[in-house]
Amino acid sequence: MEITITEEIYNPLIGRKEIQAIITHLGEVTPTRDIVRSKVAAQLNMDKNQVIIQKILGNFGEPRSKVTVHCYDDPNDVFAIEPKYLLKRNSLIKENAEEG
Numbered sequence: 001m002e003i004t005i006t007e008e009i010y011n012p013l014i015g016r017k018e019i020q021a022i023i024t025h026l027g028e029v030t031p032t033r034d035i036v037r038s039k040v041a042a043q044l045n046m047d048k049n050q051v052i053i054q055k056i057l058g059n060f061g062e063p064r065s066k067v068t069v070h071c072y073d074d075p076n077d078v079f080a081i082e083p084k085y086l087l088k089r090n091s092l093i094k095e096n097a098e099e100g
Helices: 033-043 075-081 084-089
Strands: 002-011 016-024 051-058 064-072
Touching: 002 033, 016 033, 033 051, 033 064, 051 084, 064 075
Parallel strands: none
Antiparallel strands: 002 016, 016 064, 051 064
16 A cells, blocks of 8 residues: 655644545555554654544545545644544544444
8 A cells, every 4th residue: 555645735724734645555445544544644754643534535446545634733633623523433532332
């Protein structure tokens, strides 16, 4: 799996990098959010808890996927800015048994 960053914009108001990237996964399934978060964090020398995967878009039959990533300067901003459903999808908070 290879990640190529195609666009990187820094948003100083929020304190995050907004990244567009292409993942090449020839002969493999589309990687999970957890794997992509780890690879992006390692590539940018950041803590994994500062990286949020917004979306992974793959086309059927193609070994490439487009990814939108937010990388925060302060890990506390992740919980203040990102919606709760994205925090759950990125395994930063646990789902309650009461929620359906």
